[in-house]
Amino acid sequence: MTKKEVFQHEFEQHVKAGLSAFPKFLSSKYIYDDKGDKLFQQIMGLPEYYLTESEYNIVDTYKADLRKQFTSPNGFDLIELGAGDGKKTKLLLKELYDQKVNFTYKPIDISQNSIDELSQDLLQLFPEIDVQGEQGTYFKVLEQLAQYNKRPKVILVLGSNIGNLAHREAIDFLSKLRDVMRPEDFLFMGFDQKKDPLTIQNAYADSQGVTQEFNRNLLHRINKEMQANFPVDQFEHWEAYDPETGTAKSYLLATKACQVQVQKLDLNVSFKKWETIHTEISQKYDDEVVEWLAAEAGLEISAVYEDEKKYFKNYLMQV
Ligand code: AVJ
Numbered sequence: 417m418t419k420k421e422v423f424q425h426e427f428e429q430h431v432k433a434g435l436s437a438f439p440k441f442l443s444s445k446y447i448y449d450d451k452g453d454k455l456f457q458q459i460m461g462l463p464e465y466y467l468t469e470s471e472y473n474i475v476d477t478y479k480a481d482l483r484k485q486f487t488s489p490n491g492f493d494l495i496e497l498g499a500g501d502g503k504k505t506k507l508l509l510k511e512l513y514d515q516k517v518n519f520t521y522k523p524i525d526i527s528q529n530s531i532d533e534l535s536q537d538l539l540q541l542f543p544e545i546d547v548q549g550e551q552g553t554y555f556k557v558l559e560q561l562a563q564y565n566k567r568p569k570v571i572l573v574l575g576s577n578i579g580n581l582a583h584r585e586a587i588d589f590l591s592k593l594r595d596v597m598r599p600e601d602f603l604f605m606g607f608d609q610k611k612d613p614l615t616i617q618n619a620y621a622d623s624q625g626v627t628q629e630f631n632r633n634l635l636h637r638i639n640k641e642m643q644a645n646f647p648v649d650q651f652e653h654w655e656a657y658d659p660e661t662g663t664a665k666s667y668l669l670a671t672k673a674c675q676v677q678v679q680k681l682d683l684n685v686s687f688k689k690w691e692t693i694h695t696e697i698s699q700k701y702d703d704e705v706v707e708w709l710a711a712e713a714g715l716e717i718s719a720v721y722e723d724e725k726k727y728f729k730n731y732l733m734q735v
Contacts, residue, residue, distance in 0.1 A: 419552070432683060436683070439692055457500075466725070467608055470727040471606050474728065477723075482732075492518075492568040494512075495564065498577045500527075502537070504575075524551075570601065570603075574605075580698065580699075587713050602718075607701040609702060615727075620664050628652065634695060642681055643680050644678040644680075646676050653668065666698070669690060
């Protein structure tokens with residue numbers, strides 16, 4: 417089976433499990449097809465979605481400091497998980513490029529489209545940087561990371577992408593990263609911070625409804641790829657941020673009762689009026705929680721960087 421076929425098979429199994437469960441769920445990792453990627457890029461440009469600007473501010477402010485920490489006599493390998501359009505990483509790449517630092521860049525993303533576009537972009541901007549993009553999910557790609565042991569490596573996970581994982585899964589993810597790290601390696605990771613609950617709520621329930629379209633893309637994909645007939649417009653986006661746990665939860669809410677056939681899976685699903693499909697969590701953090709996650713995974717926090725608005729933090733971790 418090709419990578420694509422494996423992914424498609426997993427998506428189908430997931431849809432079968434998620435729509436047969438009570439309460440129903442679907443994973444946000446399946447939002448990202450070409451249309452989903454574009455919608456997420458649109459989200460990153462929304463006035464309410466402060467995360468991108470905050471982390472951009474951090475990388476911009478501390479790029480020289482980061483360059484100094486990462487630079488090593490034999491060069492290093494910079495590996496980014498969930499690179500997307502690389503907007504924030506380009507700041508760091510420019511710094512490394514301008515200062516003639518010896519390194520390679522390996523962007524990894526679940527979307528082949530993102531990888532292709534980013535690689536093209538970087539070839540234009542920084543023709544001399546050795547870029548080796550790769551399509552893949554985090555967990556599959558982790559196995560390969562162990563091979564990067566000829567010289568120090570820096571693993572980047574930006575955007576608070578870890579926030580899509582529940583704490584146990586986050587610890588598992590961090591532990592797997594730890595397992596492929598050696599003492600000279602770095603992990604540089606973004607964690608969106610707890611803040612005014614309304615700021616967070618609004619970031620995930622924007623006034624233009626882009627987040628709703630992003631969330632609905634799951635249903636569009638199932639319709640298209642599994643010959644289903646979700647009445648997509650009858651499902652509304654619902655966002656609930658809980659300041660006690662720091663978890664923002666996204667749902668699709670059936671505004672009318674309906675029956676949905678998923679032909680490819682030979683599956684019939686009925687929805688009651690106001691029934692939910694839980695689709696995503698976007699976890700918010702504070703230092704105590706990040707310290708706990710790191711400690712559970714056997715990682716040490718060696719530096720913490722914060723943006724001007726104190727909305728977001730990047731943690732530099734080592735084994
Ligand atoms: C890509 C996981 C960081 O949770 O903030 C944005 C995805 N979902 N708006 C996030 C997302 C709704 C985003 N991450």
